Amino acid sequence: MNANTSVNSSDTLTVSSGRPSEPQRPPRKRYVFLMSAPALLGLFMFLVLPFLMALGMSFTDQRLLSPNATEWVGLRNYDRLLNISWLVQEPVSDAAGNLKQTADGELVYPRLRSVLRNDPEYKDFKEYTHWSFDNKRVVLLAKDPSFIQSIINTLLFVILVVPIQCGTALGLALLINQKLRGIFLFRTVFFSPVVTSIVVVSIVWSFLYHKDLGLFNHYLSAMSFGLIGPVDWLGDPDWAMPSIVLMSAWQAAGVQMLIFLAGLQGISGDLYEAAELDGAGPWGKFVNVTLPGLKNTTIFVVISTTIQAFGLFTQVDVMTRGGPQGSTSTVMYHAVTKGFREQDIAYGSAISVIFFLAILAIALLQKRFFDKREDA
Amino acid sequence: MKHLRKLGAYLFLLLIGYVFLFPLLFMIMSSFKPEQVIFADLYSIRAILPVGDLTLDNYRQVFEKSDVLLYFRNSILITSATVILGLFVNSLLAFTLSRMRWSGRKYILAAVVALMIIPIEAIVVPLLLLVSKLPTIGWEQGGFVLMGSWLNSLEVQILPFVANSFFIFLFYQFFRDIPKDFDEAAELDGATPFQIYRHIIVPMSGPVFATVAILHFLLMWNQYIWPIMAVQGEDARPVMPGIQIFFGRQTSWGEIMAYASFVTLPVLAVFLAFQKKFVSSLAGAGIKG
Amino acid sequence: MKIMKVSLLSCAIMTTLTLDVSSAMAAPSEVKLWRHETSNIKEIEVSKATIERFNQSQAKWHITAEMIPEGSYTQTVTAAALAGDLPCVLDMDQPVVPNFAWSGYLLPLEGLLSKDALNGLIGSAKGTYKGKVYSVGQFDVALALFTRQSILEKYNLRQATFEQPWTKAELLDALAKLKASGEYQYPLAMRTGWTGEWYSYGYAPMLQSFGADQIDRDNYVKSEGVLNGEAGLAWGAFFQSLFNNEYVDRNPSDDKGFVQGRAALDYVGSWEMANHSKRWGDDLVVMPVPDFGGGPVIGGGSWQWGIAKSCSNPEGAAAFVDFMLQPEEIAAMSVATGMIPSSPEAAELTDHYQVGGDWRYFYDFTAAFAELRPATPAYPIISSTFEKMARNIKDGANVQDALDEAVDTIERNISDNKGYGFN
Structure with a gap:
């Protein structure tokens, strides 16, 4: 991640003595070519080229398979993905001007769908959500509400999982950084979920999360003396994503734990001694020595965890298939559903492009944020 | 006082350890139990103990109902081929980037670093279309023929994952810090760059090769999103899509746990055997990257 | 004699090998x-x-x-x-x-x-x-409602017959009774955990029996008013109520509810017949699917x-x-x-399906109730959209919204594909 510094420092290293090496130039060039070509070819073919293809295809109506010819459609895919609009509705009133009400006393609005379908300006829009303000209803519209929902779900996942996972990892690292006999055993234990595939973990946790049989509900009910009823962890739209967050953090925290551990061990003991002389307690040492000492490590951990979190797919595919009611559909899940399962590869490509730009933007933002903090 | 604190620390570690170990132990133990026993043991400590009538029936059923061994073999082939090719290809590029001077080197290095940010997920959809159009040379009825595509093959799971910018970068960092004196001396003796790579750099770079091998191994063994798209026939199917399909059929939990254990145990075994290496690799990769 | 398919990469190494094989072919x-x-x-x-x-x-x-x-x-x-x-x-x-x-x-x-x-x-x-x-095809299958004689007797339920299937009211009444008994946490097994075509195969016939359909079969381009009309709405409300009342498990942990005696009724295809009769023997009862208004409907074509x-x-x-x-x-x-054999000659060679055979009723169901799924190239998208929609309804989504969304998805896909040859 610290690309610039590495490039610069390498230069000083490669500037060797002023020894002339001209006679060796031609054959060396060939070696450079032969030795770097395989990896460069691989990177180009399977990373750069597909990305360029995605960019190009996102302006067409390319299908994975269709007897119809592919055509340019301009920005149609992006328009469908990102176009958002709104609409204000007045409640329905009868001839006398009285507002109509349902039996529950709620106001009645014209059926949104008929309104949208009959207005050319709103033809392709669908409701994403709505709010009511004194007798008016504001409806937020999108051309692909599932995609908007997928973005929100993905952001929710990232916002929840990054602090939980990084926090857990730091906690674990501090735990196993103690000088206790047999501590390495615990390091192994905390790390073991990482070597277990996320597919396997998702399957095992599906069982633990099960509404009727699962252990979570059993413990919950035992600890609350039966007061907290069974939660349908993966079946309840409000709980499905948090459940996936918890499992994901549990599975992957081991990696970040090791990175934090290496960071902790890189902090010089002298600093702690100096802090102790200044009369700092354990908390003071943590805040004034440990945290600043872990700064670079933290930047790396947060950025890499964030990027990984944006790609959430496997857990969703195995455990919930985007449900219930789209509450766990993510950007990647939407891309695979549209681009592969529904074979609209152009649409999937447009999602991939947006996905990449978002990751790029967030990585740059995070880096700037941490750099600024350093200056301050 | 000190003893008490120590005891407290151990108790806390044990509690957290239980949280981290429970699902794995539960999976492995359940794989040896009939379904009724799994449910009976579920809410007691027996859930993670090898007690009661243990049986291999679940495993027998899994082997009968699913071609696990084939998938297992595929995963091993894919993983080992990718890792071996990757070690070679990635370290070679890193060598030219870190120890040879050539025009354009800086740009290539910057490009490699920039590519590290593209996650595989961002390109799977167009990659699918790309590989579906790439021809392979096939052998049919006594002659070479160009066959339709790479889909449903082992190579479609290997070749796209050989070159990896992150691994190139790890190699680059390690090679860069090896003192130059060795290769300069060798160069004066007329050694070619490849000889310097082969006889000087590689022997001195054991740790980074181990790191990359382990990381690449984990990455490949756990492949999921790509094979579910590019490989659907069972001939080339690896283990992770295999278990997902088995899970989707909703057969008994005992069998699912047996399947899960079977695909996990080898990795767990490798992990336990090379634990120190594993841990230092991952930590090192993080702190340097 | 497997086709040797070798990658570009390994073909050089493999050449000698494959040549040997070819000469032995x-x-x-x-x-x-x-x-x-x-x-x-x-x-x-x-x-x-x-x-x-x-x-x-x-x-x-x-x-x-x-x-x-x-x-x-x-x-x-x-x-x-x-x-x-x-x-x-x-x-x-x-x-x-x-x-x-x-x-x-x-x-x-x-x-x-x-x-x-x-x-x-x-x-x-x-x-x-x-x-x-x-x-x-070599076979066809038929949807049916499986139960057990002992259950029907214990709860005083009428055995549905070919001539007189259960009505919607009778089904709901039976479910209410079974649920109230406390004996069955989820009295009806309906395989909601299955993915793929099952949703269309299993639940679209219910929709059709309510009088709705997935697409207008007169033109194969419009779904508006057909899927999300009054009849569709009635189906959606009924379907959702099955889960809201906990008659059916929203996310079953397995598909063995009926075989293990945890469910009293099983709505599934005739392919389960062998398992069911092995488990329950003479106690097993096979009934036609309920009539939701437009006569019982089952899917045809396997x-x-x-x-x-x-x-x-x-x-x-x-x-x-x-x-x-x-x-x-x-x-x-x-x-x-x-499975139901696909020719009369073959049927006569089987014990179960020959005239007078003990499973012959599946033949009769197929003959009388089978409705083919829409014969349009758009069917895959119709089916996957229907599945997503039914899952959302199952999980508690607003029925009208879910139906509307499905209609929009189906119609947009058809128009993106220039009508799939229909106009």
């Missing part, structure tokens, strides 16, 4: 076959045995088979077709046949197969598109076999399909799996 030409990987192991075993018998019976062709997972089978075939990698012979769920035919990957079977084999089949064993047969246009040995492929359609082979499939 004997007469039979290879014919590749795909079939979907069902959880019904016997079905796969019979298929494998049929292939083995065919390979033994003659020396001209050799079938090599590969299993493809059922959940993503349609995508697989599409992806393979795109790649020009289709096998010669493949099985397909009958409703996707029009799509495959429209896309141009199937050969019409008239003229390829023997006339006798084709004419001997019952109607729902043939998949047609624009008047031509593109697929043929997995069928077709021949790819890209096949280089269509005669070999046809020879194998002819072989599969022999009464003995059809009967073997039926005997092993309990």
